[in-house]
Amino acid sequence: MKQEHQHIDKILPFGELIRGFANQSYISKTDLKNFLRIRGIYFNNSEKENLVPCLSTLLLSPSEFDILRDYQNTREDNTKKNTSRLEWNTNKTISETLDNFSFENLIPNEGVNFWFNSEPQISILDNNPNKILINYEIERNDLNKSWYESTNIFKGKIEIEKVSENEIKITKSYTSSESNLVGDNLQKSLLIHFKNNNFVQKDKELIKILFGDFSNEDRIVFFYRLSSNMSSDYFEFKDIINTEFRPDPSISLPDEIDWMNNKSELKLKGNQIHNTFFIRKKKYHKNLQFWEIESSFDFEYSNYKGSCNVIFSFQDFLNSEDKSEFEIAISNFSLHDSTDYTPKEKTEIKNKILDLFEQKKDETYKNFIEYLKGEK
Incomplete structure (x- = not known):
């Protein structure tokens, strides 16, 4: 999270100083559009390249700058x-x-x-x-x-x-x-x-939970259990939208997928990725090292409804390979009626939803280990 400049209470920026401040990724175009609307300034085009120059021409009051500071201070990095x-x-x-x-x-x-x-x-x-x-x-x-x-x-x-x-x-x-x-x-x-x-x-x-704990085939099954086969009282699977993988360099590829030879990293993005032939057909699974799958979900928890993507990943695989550790994170988080919530409240809700996915992941992993023991 961005931390305020130690003398920020003594600063009232304008011009280029406010331009740089407003261009931070922690301050969204929606934040800026709402801020300018309070000033009576309306834009049909809400892109930051239009909003920021307009903002930089204004002289802000201390209370107005406090609003921008609040946008910045309540933004958290992804957990x-x-x-x-x-x-x-x-x-x-x-x-x-x-x-x-x-x-x-x-x-x-x-x-x-x-x-x-x-x-x-x-x-x-x-x-x-x-x-x-x-x-x-x-x-x-x-x-x-x-x-x-x-x-x-x-x-x-x-x-x-x-x-x-x-x-x-x-x-x-x-x-x-x-x-x-x-x-x-x-x-x-x-x-x-x-x-x-x-x-x-x-x-x-x-x-x-390490990458090397799984065979290539079992790792894909584990990812499937965490995506297309994972739902709960609070969330429902929609689609696999992103995968990262490579051909296993220690195994010769079948002719049908020999175009993957010498590829150190491959990505698939889009819809219905799990129906791609070399993912759908188990005979290719032993040849492929998957380390990340991103899936979309709808959720309903307490009074909150929305959608999000969940990234299931052996994040450091390309550096650590078999020793890379499994982790989860949420991306593209959105709430219905999102304008009713402050950035801080959205972050708190997002982390609650992440906790629910972590609990379900833990349950799924334990069940999968029991399944593997039964297979052996």
């Missing part, structure tokens, strides 16, 4: 989630095991331009001492950026939940490479802490 599990070896609650946990050494002392902007916070969820949340915020300073971009705040969190007598689940949520790095270091530090205090046996490690 990604991944989960891991760990064998548990104590009768103590998770809350009790964290009494003397230290947050030291989670960020390198040298070579980075970010830091904690406050001490990470540990809290109990739902009055359950076996359901713990650790929230943290990272501040990054880019001295080569413009006055409105130089400081950024990135949020992250770790949720720890006891799911059975001998197992805990750890869910990491992050919004940037910085908060992801801190989240990974926090997980490692928690594991060391648990082992040193005999809450976890010395030979146990975090069990993650």
Whole structure:
């Protein structure tokens, strides 16, 4: 999330300063159109290249600039989630095991331009001492950026939940490479802490969902279960709209798809992708390494209705291959009657919907593992 310039309360920008501020991706064309309408200025064409020059000719009052600041401050980077599990070896609650946990050494002392902007916070969820949340915020300073971009705040969190007598689940949520790095270091530090205090046996490690856990065929089945076969009381599958894959370089391709030879990355976008012949026909699955599928869903939760795309991905596959970790994220999120909600409210609703998809993903994964065990 963009963080305000430290002296922004003393600044009332105009001209080129307001042009640069308004051109940020965090301020949408709808935001600008609504803002200008308050001033009595109406546009048939609502593209930013028309709206921003008009805005830059105005002298804003402090309260008007506050409106633009609010548009900026409530925009969040897209949240990604991944989960891991760990064998548990104590009768103590998770809350009790964290009494003397230290947050030291989670960020390198040298070579980075970010830091904690406050001490990470540990809290109990739902009055359950076996359901713990650790929230943290990272501040990054880019001295080569413009006055409105130089400081950024990135949020992250770790949720720890006891799911059975001998197992805990750890869910990491992050919004940037910085908060992801801190989240990974926090997980490692928690594991060391648990082992040193005999809450976890010395030979146990975090069990993650990794690309290399699946055969090429099974990975495609898993993706299907997360898309065309996944619905709940709160959301309904519509279509697969994007896939990323490549031919497995260790296996010779059949003649029908030999045009894929020497391709290191392939993408399919559109509608009814799952009916493409080399995806529909199982005989080709052993030849293909899929690492991402994006699907569209309709959702209805509480009083909220809308649609979104969900990205199921081994995000770092091209760099880490078999060690890349599975994660989910929401894109293209929209609410019915969206003008009734502030940007901050939309972000909160989006994260609630992401939590629902994460829960269903976890259930789908467990059922799929049982299916694979049955197959063997």
